[in-house]
Amino acid sequence: MNWDWNAVSEFMPHFWDGLLVTLQILVLGSAISFALGLVWALLMRVPSRWVTWPVGVVTEFVRNTPLLVQLFFLFYVLPEWNVTFSALTTGVVGIGLHYSTYTMQVYRAGIEAVPVGQWEAATALNLPLRRTWTAVILPQAVRRVVPALGNYVISMLKDTPLLMAITVLEMLGEARLFSQQNFQFTEPLTVIGVAFIVISYLASLALRALERRLVH
Amino acid sequence: MSTDTLPNPEKSPEKPAGELIRLEQVTKRFGDNTVLDHLDFSVAAGKHVTLIGPSGSGKTTILRLLMTLLKPDEGTITVDGQQLFPANEKQRREVRKQIGMVFQQFNLFPNMTVLRNITEAPVTVLGMSRDEAVERAKDLLDMVGLADKCDAHPAQLSGGQQQRVAIARALAMRPKVLLLDEVTSALDPELVAGVLDLLRDIARSTDITMLCVTHEMNFARDISDQVLMFDSGRVIEAGAPEKIFSEPEHDRTREFLSAVL
Numbered sequence: 001m002n003w004d005w006n007a008v009s010e011f012m013p014h015f016w017d018g019l020l021v022t023l024q025i026l027v028l029g030s031a032i033s034f035a036l037g038l039v040w041a042l043l044m045r046v047p048s049r050w051v052t053w054p055v056g057v058v059t060e061f062v063r064n065t066p067l068l069v070q071l072f073f074l075f076y077v078l079p080e081w082n083v084t085f086s087a088l089t090t091g092v093v094g095i096g097l098h099y100s101t102y103t104m105q106v107y108r109a110g111i112e113a114v115p116v117g118q119w120e121a122a123t124a125l126n127l128p129l130r131r132t133w134t135a136v137i138l139p140q141a142v143r144r145v146v147p148a149l150g151n152y153v154i155s156m157l158k159d160t161p162l163l164m165a166i167t168v169l170e171m172l173g174e175a176r177l178f179s180q181q182n183f184q185f186t187e188p189l190t191v192i193g194v195a196f197i198v199i200s201y202l203a204s205l206a207l208r209a210l211e212r213r214l215v216h
Numbered sequence: 217m218s219t220d221t222l223p224n225p226e227k228s229p230e231k232p233a234g235e236l237i238r239l240e241q242v243t244k245r246f247g248d249n250t251v252l253d254h255l256d257f258s259v260a261a262g263k264h265v266t267l268i269g270p271s272g273s274g275k276t277t278i279l280r281l282l283m284t285l286l287k288p289d290e291g292t293i294t295v296d297g298q299q300l301f302p303a304n305e306k307q308r309r310e311v312r313k314q315i316g317m318v319f320q321q322f323n324l325f326p327n328m329t330v331l332r333n334i335t336e337a338p339v340t341v342l343g344m345s346r347d348e349a350v351e352r353a354k355d356l357l358d359m360v361g362l363a364d365k366c367d368a369h370p371a372q373l374s375g376g377q378q379q380r381v382a383i384a385r386a387l388a389m390r391p392k393v394l395l396l397d398e399v400t401s402a403l404d405p406e407l408v409a410g411v412l413d414l415l416r417d418i419a420r421s422t423d424i425t426m427l428c429v430t431h432e433m434n435f436a437r438d439i440s441d442q443v444l445m446f447d448s449g450r451v452i453e454a455g456a457p458e459k460i461f462s463e464p465e466h467d468r469t470r471e472f473l474s475a476v477l
Contacts, residue, residue, distance in 0.1 A: 115321075115323075117319060117321050117323035118323060118325065120283075120285050120317075120319065120323060121319065121323035121324070121325065123283065123284060123285060123312075124283050124285075124315075124316065124317040124319075124386070125316075125336070125337035125341065125385070125386075125389060126309060126312050126313055126337065126341045126389070127336070127337060127340060127341060128340070128341070131340050135325075135328075135336060135340075136325050136327070139327040140325075140326065140327050143327070
């Protein structure tokens with residue numbers, strides 16, 4: 001096996017393009033999964049089966065089917081009903097939706113971990129339900145779940161290459177394209193492998209810093 | 217037995233003058249366990265009433281019913297002539313404005329500063345301006361001896377300090393009734409006196425009605441106008457503290473007092 005530094009430098013412009021796309025997927029996908037997961041978790045607390053049952057079925061379904069299948073479905077099946085998005089948009093929505101079914105469980109645990117005395121104090125002070133959620137329960141719940149949400153961000157990072165399957169040119173997509181055109185596989189794959197490690201590491205550092213800030 | 221807090225089967229239908237809280241035929245069950253059994257009792261405005269009795273006798277349940285943290289299975293509860301049970305949630309919110317509660321575990325909001333703990337409800341529930349709420353909160357913190365802790369978070373305070381903040385928080389809503397649920401039980405022994413002294417001051421200097429569940433018999437003797445002895449969901453003896461503590465009539469009361477005093 002020969003290591004060719006020229007191949008590395010030729011790959012780098014493509015690498016930066018891929019990195020940018022990977023980061024876009026990660027940031028937007030995380031944002032969607034954090035927001036949507038919270039919505040699911042709150043809907044599951046509505047005291048009506050007409051709400052919790054459909055939400056439960058849909059999220060259970062999404063959580064228990066492969067992300068790759070969901071991406072194919074969104075990308076190839078939805079257009080048959082004249083719903084068409086770019087590959088990147090489809091991928092971001094798909095991965096965000098998929099992970100929202102994990103984050104909802106994280107939020108649920110966080111909400112349940114808020115002591116019942118907090119609800120009782122809110123009742124004793126006559127706080128309206130909405131205010132109880134926004135000022136008392138969610139700030140405490142979210143603080144508790146940051147580490148767990150962060151782990152899903154890192155997990156999501158490692159799932160971003162699946163978007164290659166729907167033609168998104170993220171890091172792996174760029175590496176594969178470059179490899180096929182130049183018959184050099186080692187260098188591009190090694191470069192993106194290192195990039196994945198570096199991003200994970202930076203993300204976990206950022207996460208730890210955030211956790212420390214939230215201790216208060 | 218005294219007349220104003222008593223189980224009184226011959227009660228007149230109209231509300232007696234000055235009566236603030238009335239429970240009629242209130243029953244509360246947890247599964248098969250009947251904690252309150254067709255309980256009747258009332259509390260006159262401005263009185264300080266202490267509920268004593270063995271654990272499981274239903275004292276705390278009464279406070280929790282009054283705070284609407286529990287619902288009775290049967291019976292009616294009235295506060296200042298307005299029905300709390302049965303009632304819809306909207307009416308309950310109105311009635312609840314007159315009631316404040318201090319909990320055994322303080323239950324301060326850990327995500328808020330001490331000041332915000334106290335101003336939150338006056339601003340969002342009573343519609344008080346922030347400036348006014350802050351000013352009042354500072355007066356209350358001054359009263360409870362924690363004027364310098366405005367910007368602290370609850371986790372930075374001792375249990376006794378947290379409980380004093382909780383008392384200030386309850387008073388900030390200007391309730392007519394203050395419910396005190398074993399407020400010193402979770403405190404280290406050396407912190408108990410400070411909290412009890414504060415409550416004695418409040419009892420002496422305000423006309424707030426207090427309903428107090430406590431195991432601190434000296435405190436009960438000091439502040440109470442009335443002591444109710446509970447056993448198995450009923451009031452078995454009621455009267456002025458001097459009488460209950462020095463010459464209890466009921467055997468169960470004697471047994472209980474000899475065990476705790």
